[in-house]
Amino acid sequence: MSLYHGSLYWPTTISDKPVYPKLNKDLACDVLIIGAGMSGALLSYKLAKEPLDVILVDKDRVGNGSSAANTGLLQYSNDKMLHSFAESIGEKEAVRFYRLCFNGMEELKRIAASLPEDIQFKNRPSLYYASNEADVLSIKKEYEMLKKHDFPVEFLEEEMLYKSYGVKKPAAIRTGGDAEVNPQKLVISLVKEASQSSNIHVFEKTEVTKLHYQDGYWLFKSEEALIRAKHVVYATGYELDNFTMEMATELNRTYAMVTNRISSFQKWEDRCLIWETKRPYFYMRTTFDGRIVAGGLDEETMEAPRDPRILQAYADKLLTRIKEHFPQFQLKADYSYGATFGESKDGMPFIGEHPTSKNLYYCLGFGGNGTVYSAFGSTILKELILRGEHPDADLVRLDR
Numbered sequence: 315m316s317l318y319h320g321s322l323y324w325p326t327t328i329s330d331k332p333v334y335p336k337l338n339k340d341l342a343c344d345v346l347i348i349g350a351g352m353s354g355a356l357l358s359y360k361l362a363k364e365p366l367d368v369i370l371v372d373k374d375r376v377g378n379g380s381s382a383a384n385t386g387l388l389q390y391s392n393d394k395m396l397h398s399f400a401e402s403i404g405e406k407e408a409v410r411f412y413r414l415c416f417n418g419m420e421e422l423k424r425i426a427a428s429l430p431e432d433i434q435f436k437n438r439p440s441l442y443y444a445s446n447e448a449d450v451l452s453i454k455k456e457y458e459m460l461k462k463h464d465f466p467v468e469f470l471e472e473e474m475l476y477k478s479y480g481v482k483k484p485a486a487i488r489t490g491g492d493a494e495v496n497p498q499k500l501v502i503s504l505v506k507e508a509s510q511s512s513n514i515h516v517f518e519k520t521e522v523t524k525l526h527y528q529d530g531y532w533l534f535k536s537e538e539a540l541i542r543a544k545h546v547v548y549a550t551g552y553e554l555d556n557f558t559m560e561m562a563t564e565l566n567r568t569y570a571m572v573t574n575r576i577s578s579f580q581k582w583e584d585r586c587l588i589w590e591t592k593r594p595y596f597y598m599r600t601t602f603d604g605r606i607v608a609g610g611l612d613e614e615t616m617e618a619p620r621d622p623r624i625l626q627a628y629a630d631k632l633l634t635r636i637k638e639h640f641p642q643f644q645l646k647a648d649y650s651y652g653a654t655f656g657e658s659k660d661g662m663p664f665i666g667e668h669p670t671s672k673n674l675y676y677c678l679g680f681g682g683n684g685t686v687y688s689a690f691g692s693t694i695l696k697e698l699i700l701r702g703e704h705p706d707a708d709l710v711r712l713d714r
């Protein structure tokens with residue numbers, strides 16, 4: 315299955331992608347990470363500072379999986395609001411989960427600041443508006459609960475919303491602490507940094523499959539070699555195996571488009587990230603070089619259509635949505651694509667150790683906040699590998 319079809323924007327922004335070799339000899343390591351997308355890249359970056367010998371493999375090139383289709387909105391708020399989580403898992407656990415996301419955001423900011431390359435990371439507030447009158451109550455509830463637990467949030471009445479953003483909607487909340495990034499640059503840069511450490515070995519064009527567990531090691535094979543690993547992390551994104559196929563997840567498809575460059579974002583205060591309460595939701599952000607990235611129109615089918623005419627029709631729908639907000643901009647779709655998109659049924663990612671196979675872990679950042687999930691997920695996995703525990707591992711464990 316191909317994870318996306320159409321024309322992606324981020325690859326056009328990358329000019330100097332490092333090339334890593336294909337694995338062609340047998341190796342042993344402490345940790346084998348399978349998949350060099352956002353999850354595998356963040357984990358290898360964090361493990362580069364630890365006394366562990368790490369192998370990172372990808373069957374394709376680094377950052378070419380669904381992380382290349384990621385639209386790069388980084389938010390502590392989730393698709394499922396805090397007050398909805400409170401109804402399903404209790405307020406204390408819901409706040410613990412939101413705090414984990416908030417801390418994941420903070421961690422991404424620190425990482426972005428420490429990387430030598432410009433990954434087009436910029437702090438931005440998010441505007442989350444009520445798509446209709448019926449959703450105002452839920453926006454108000456969300457505001458009250460976020461505020462009660464000290465998350466950065468403001469409430470905007472209709473008039474203020476129109477004055478600041480030109481958005482004709484009944485109410486909104488504005489959350490602070492969020493950001494935008496070029497996700498593919500982030501992945502490539504993390505792996506490049508990690509690979510500078512002598513304990514990290516990166517191999518591209520190296521697909522691996524599991525053989526068995528023997529004498530304290532997991533044995534994996536690639537086309538040309540065997541890998542013996544004490545710990546193995548599946549950071550394979552939406553490509554499911556027999557175990558993950560049984561999890562409470564669903565694979566859908568979503569659409570995104572990137573416009574031409576425009577010279578000014580007049581009436582788009584702070585160039586904030588914009589999204590809405592309607593489901594499936596529409597969202598948009600701006601880029602460093604003056605474009606608008608918009609996405610949404612999710613459908614319950616796994617693979618995106620291949621036909622460029624169909625993709626163009628979805629791009630046109632997204633363009634219409636942008637123009638509802640910003641009729642003054644002269645816009646056309648320069649890039650448009652459809653992509654597979656994974657979500658979990660309870661709104662939280664699946665991250666942790668396999669319930670019966672020792673030292674085998676998964677980092678599945680399923681959901682609209684995949685990058686933030688990968689950020690705190692890689693910390694949880696690092697701690698599980700090094701110390702066998704993390705205080706929040708129970709929240710996102712695989713067998714919940």
Ligand SMILES: Cc1cc2nc3c(=O)[nH]c(=O)nc-3n(C[C@H](O)[C@H](O)[C@H](O)COP(=O)(O)OP(=O)(O)OC[C@H]3O[C@@H](n4cnc5c(N)ncnc54)[C@H](O)[C@@H]3O)c2cc1C
Nearest residue numbers: 349351352353373379380381384385386387522551684685
């Ligand atoms: C259109 C779209 C928009 C999105 N927008 C956002 C957003 O705005 N913000 C956000 O936070 N998240 C967003 N996401 C979600 C985000 O993209 C994902 O959460 C993220 O890409 C997952 O990263 P990953 O590393 O888990 O998977 P991937 O990036 O898919 O990486 C997995 C890697 O594993 C490799 N692999 C798989 N099997 C094997 C094997 N057997 N051997 C070797 N290698 C293997 C693949 O080649 C791939 O490179 C979006 C997703 C889509 C599709």
